[in-house]
Amino acid sequence: MNYEAVIGLEVHVQLRTRTKMFCGCENEFGAAPNTRTCPVCLGLPGALPTPNHAAIHLVALTGLMLGCEIAPRCKFDRKSYFYPDMPKNYQISQYDLPTCRGGGLEIMRESYPKDAQKKVVAGRYIRLVRIHLEEDVAKSFHFETASGIDFNRAGTPLMEIVTMPDLRSPEEAFAFLSTLKLVLLYGGVSDADMEKGQLRCDCNVSVRPVGQEELGTKVEIKNMNSISGVRRALAYEIERQTEMLRGGGRLTQETRRWDEAAGATFAMRGKEMAHDYRYFPEPDLLPVDTAAWLDDVRRRVPELPLARKRRFVEMLKVSDSNAGVLVADCALADWFEKAVKDVTNTQGVANLVVNDLLRELGAAGKGVTESPVAPEALGALVALTDAGRISSSQAKEVFVEMFRTGRAAAEIVTERGLEQVSDAGAIGKLCDEVLEGNAPIVVQIRAGNAKAVGNLVGQVMKLSKGKANPAMVNAVLHRKLGL
Amino acid sequence: MSAPSSIDVGYVAQLARLKLSEEETRRFQGQLEQIVRYIEQIRRLDVAGIEPTAHAVDRSNVTRDDAAAPSLSSEEALANAPVRANGLFMVPKVIE
Ligand SMILES: [Zn+2]
Numbered sequence: 001m002n003y004e005a006v007i008g009l010e011v012h013v014q015l016r017t018r019t020k021m022f023c024g025c026e027n028e029f030g031a032a033p034n035t036r037t038c039p040v041c042l043g044l045p046g047a048l049p050t051p052n053h054a055a056i057h058l059v060a061l062t063g064l065m066l067g068c069e070i071a072p073r074c075k076f077d078r079k080s081y082f083y084p085d086m087p088k089n090y091q092i093s094q095y096d097l098p099t100c101r102g103g104g105l106e107i108m109r110e111s112y113p114k115d116a117q118k119k120v121v122a123g124r125y126i127r128l129v130r131i132h133l134e135e136d137v138a139k140s141f142h143f144e145t146a147s148g149i150d151f152n153r154a155g156t157p158l159m160e161i162v163t164m165p166d167l168r169s170p171e172e173a174f175a176f177l178s179t180l181k182l183v184l185l186y187g188g189v190s191d192a193d194m195e196k197g198q199l200r201c202d203c204n205v206s207v208r209p210v211g212q213e214e215l216g217t218k219v220e221i222k223n224m225n226s227i228s229g230v231r232r233a234l235a236y237e238i239e240r241q242t243e244m245l246r247g248g249g250r251l252t253q254e255t256r257r258w259d260e261a262a263g264a265t266f267a268m269r270g271k272e273m274a275h276d277y278r279y280f281p282e283p284d285l286l287p288v289d290t291a292a293w294l295d296d297v298r299r300r301v302p303e304l305p306l307a308r309k310r311r312f313v314e315m316l317k318v319s320d321s322n323a324g325v326l327v328a329d330c331a332l333a334d335w336f337e338k339a340v341k342d343v344t345n346t347q348g349v350a351n352l353v354v355n356d357l358l359r360e361l362g363a364a365g366k367g368v369t370e371s372p373v374a375p376e377a378l379g380a381l382v383a384l385t386d387a388g389r390i391s392s393s394q395a396k397e398v399f400v401e402m403f404r405t406g407r408a409a410a411e412i413v414t415e416r417g418l419e420q421v422s423d424a425g426a427i428g429k430l431c432d433e434v435l436e437g438n439a440p441i442v443v444q445i446r447a448g449n450a451k452a453v454g455n456l457v458g459q460v461m462k463l464s465k466g467k468a469n470p471a472m473v474n475a476v477l478h479r480k481l482g483l
Numbered sequence: 484m485s486a487p488s489s490i491d492v493g494y495v496a497q498l499a500r501l502k503l504s505e506e507e508t509r510r511f512q513g514q515l516e517q518i519v520r521y522i523e524q525i526r527r528l529d530v531a532g533i534e535p536t537a538h539a540v541d542r543s544n545v546t547r548d549d550a551a552a553p554s555l556s557s558e559e560a561l562a563n564a565p566v567r568a569n570g571l572f573m574v575p576k577v578i579e
Contacts, residue, residue: 033569080499084574143576283538
């Protein structure tokens, strides 16, 4: 029997705000332990929370980007929770009136893992259940005989995005998270750095015989902190569940933990009973009416990566794969847009950006914002090739020099004497010379071997020391040979 | 909803991480049943057409600007910690 996997994700995203959710402590990664705390985020008795409106706006912005319905009124609730990383013994969250409901996200093709491009199903749309806002808990460090708690992270605005069980493979989960991360970066909602724990994910996964409607027994894998880890954990878990069922075993609904080093999931102890969170309305906080400010947030919705990619392909004639590379980095796509501003050959710019600029940046270990070549300067280089002053292979050479020295394209072209010869008379003379010296090839061509023209073009180029305009050489030779 | 008389004080106490003596359990059994009966009485009211309220105070959008305020020093934050090490609150080992 064949089994299929059914996967749903709960994605936790730390919002990019200056301060925490309910107090004025700085929302900052990497400070010395317990130096960004106050009575509110330490959960001291009597301390009162006040919501950060920037965080609420960011959740609504995310909802608008993901096509969710934004609740006209939302509120906060208490979720009972006993753990040393949350000393007030409840977490402020949203239960029955979350900020966003519904919506979904279309997975981008380039978001799939490189080695799984064959598994891409075009245009997969993953529906969302809801997005709500809560506070992050403190960070725990586990030692031999004790645990240590740092409350700097406690109270960081945390958004939870819950998907429908629409995902069907580890690769799809990987791709969904990659596209989602990109959308979050485009919106400036989060830095979404998984290494810093700014994007974390719980996976719900079950398997069922192909064709069966009813869902299998669900297992939750907690607190995944890398997208490739999610893929590996799901692959392991699907295999484990399938093997168990094939062997006639039964699965138990449980929470498991992914051990990256062991490459396996393990059942977690405790917390099993009493998943009774006893939610009730947070009496310290008033409800939020979104209508009062939603239009302001609506104006902040950016063009999303998928739409941007389509515009690059359709309006700017960029190839699908180049467009995919460009939009995968918002700063790179911005850079590209500046470079094509006054250029008609937008494809030429895209090629140089994707191949040459990225190669040089990679070698120099620099980000696009640190590029020694300004976008306008690259546009000017492409304008030189368009005007026929240099060939496109010369342009690549000039680009390397521009990157190395930060100088303008025209300057380098003049200095190196690279100026392409586009003078019809001069090219005609070079062609005549080559035709005279290659009588046997001319005979072959006249006999019908048109491909041999390429050989002559090459010789003319060589004779001109690479400076002749190759398109013109090709045209002149064809005319002279009567082709 | 379970019937009022079936309230399990032991379970409720466990959810709240409270350790009750047998005498306390008996006493709270009676008191909690009284409260539940009162809630049941309220539940019988016809509230169709009444807008639910999220809070007893009829206000909304009481928020603050995203502006930083001073935090406590690590020394102040840890002042009440029974055990501390390297700037961390030390607690009994948490088992995952
Ligand atoms: Zn604080």
